[in-house]
Amino acid sequence: MKKISCLLLATLTASMMLFGCGDSDENTTSQNSAPTEVVEMSDIGLTTTEPTPSEPIEQVSDDELPAGYVRSSLTNLPVTEDVYLHRPVAIMVPMDRVAQPQYNISNAGVVYECLVEGSITRTMCIIEDWQDLDKIGNVRSARDYFIYWSFEWDAILLHDGGPFYINDLIAQETTHNISGRGFRESDRSAPHNEYYSADIVNEYCEANNYTLWHRTEIWDEQHFNFAPNGGQTDLAADYSDALEVHTVDLSICYPVTDSTFVYDEETNLYYRYIYGEPHMDAATGEQLSFSNIILQHTYGESRDDHDYRIYQCHDDTRDGWYITNGHAIHITWEKTTDYSATRYYDDNGNEIEMSTGRTMICVLQDGGSGHLDSIFLDSTGAEVAH
Structure with missing residues (x-):
């Protein structure tokens, strides 16, 4: 980059x-909030129930920028x-x-x-x-x-x-x-x-003197390890144990929203569904879609009577799955400091190379499981059944 x-x-x-x-x-105490203005609106949602299709990611090489x-x-x-x-x-x-x-x-x-x-x-x-x-x-x-x-x-x-x-x-x-x-x-x-x-x-x-420009002492400029020249990652070619995955079903661990992603071979994107329907953007008419999906397993528990959750954000012992272009591989992840990027590694210890495009990161606490197509994953991210 x-x-x-x-x-x-x-x-x-x-x-x-x-x-x-x-x-x-x-009911938290406010130190910077102010009364909000109420605006009357006649347009309250989408004008069509048909999602606007996303375009495939167009590759632009570095010398073509x-x-x-x-x-x-x-x-x-x-x-x-x-x-x-x-x-x-x-x-x-x-x-x-x-x-x-x-x-x-x-x-x-x-x-x-x-x-x-x-x-x-x-x-x-x-x-x-x-x-x-x-x-x-x-x-x-x-x-x-x-x-x-x-x-x-x-x-x-x-x-x-x-x-x-x-x-x-x-x-x-x-x-x-x-x-x-x-x-x-x-x-x-x-x-x-x-x-x-x-x-x-x-x-x-x-x-309030908040800078709009990145702070060099904080910003991790190289966050993800992307494919060169704006390209895509072919897990099937790079990993002999890559799984073919067209549906990522998280309805077990996210039982209210039934979050699900379905792969489209024409666009090479995973389209997001919630409540059994396309997850839509009311401003653009687009269904949310992603080139990359990361399932990040972590320690989590309920912290009080409200069932507010807590997660272990800093760790180097946990695993997950990386999914792109119709395939998935098992990964591990680490985050070492508050402002450092979370890094994702394959089972050989190499940082994964990610496809150009948007990324969805689904954090699954212990006890949370899901399906990659017909493959059931337990709470550690392991493949346990077909």
């Missing part, structure tokens, strides 16, 4: 300031140097049925999903090219493990409060978050009707 840290150093400004989390359904373009650290796709140098946003997005559909989440280069309480999941969408978006979300509360994952991308966290477990992380000087500052619309009932916009993010960051 082309290195442009020199450009970053020229544009960085100091931006360390302390802020707490905002009001939410978790247009002037002023580099490769995204999130997707390996061409982006402008300006987008590359700007920090992404990490927005907390609810998966409740009544919260569907969301807006502009298909712009995310990386999406994380895991259980947050009971059997319901929440996602965090990492969006790098957000400056032209006037409606992002909806948005809900944060969790401490999502905050650790947002640290990996030097992201500006967008949320609305969270349980007190997040307070110590939010209080760190290096944590840049915006809580409870979204606008509300009348398209659905609270708390699922709060959204963010680029204007809100820019105005808040300027007012």
Whole structure:
């Protein structure tokens, strides 16, 4: 990947300031939230039930990159140097049925999903090219493990409060978050009707001395190990034990949303389904789709009477699966510090080479299992039955 840290150093400004989390359904104390504006809306959802098909990932070699373009650290796709140098946003997005559909989440280069309480999941969408978006979300509360994952991308966290477990992380000087500052619309009932916009993010960051530019002392520029020249990874050619996988069924470990991914051989993408239906973006009319899926097994447990979850984000002993282009391999992963990237390795100890395109990371706690086609996986990620 082309290195442009020199450009970053020229544009960085100091931006360390302390802020707490905002009001939410978790009744946390607000230090930076303000009353949200309610906007009347007549258009409350999709205009069509037919998903707009995604286009196959077009390979652009390094020597074909247009002037002023580099490769995204999130997707390996061409982006402008300006987008590359700007920090992404990490927005907390609810998966409740009544919260569907969301807006502009298909712009995310990386999406994380895991259980947050009971059997319901929440996602965090990492969006790098957000400056032209006037409606992002909806948005809900944060969790401490999502905050650790947002640290990996030097992201500006967008949320609305969270349980007190997040307070110590939010209080760190290096944590840049915006809580409870979204606008509300009348398209659905609270708390699922709060959204963010680029204007809100820019105005808040300027007012509170949050830099919009990547911080070189924090940003891990080489996060994923992508295929060269914007290419795709062929697991079947590289690994003799690669499994053929057309359906990733996580309905056992995510029993409310029934999260499932179905492979399309024409686009080489895995299309996401929740509640038995395509997971749609109301702004674009697109079904969410991914070039890469990572199943990341980790230690997790319920931490209180609310069944709020806790996960072991820092570890080097756990495994999972990497899935791309119709095949899957067994992997291990490690995360050593708060701001370091999570690294993924094959069974030979080599860092996996990932396909160019969007990535979905599904975190599965102990006891969580799923199916890769007809293959049942136990809670450790092992293949146990056909």
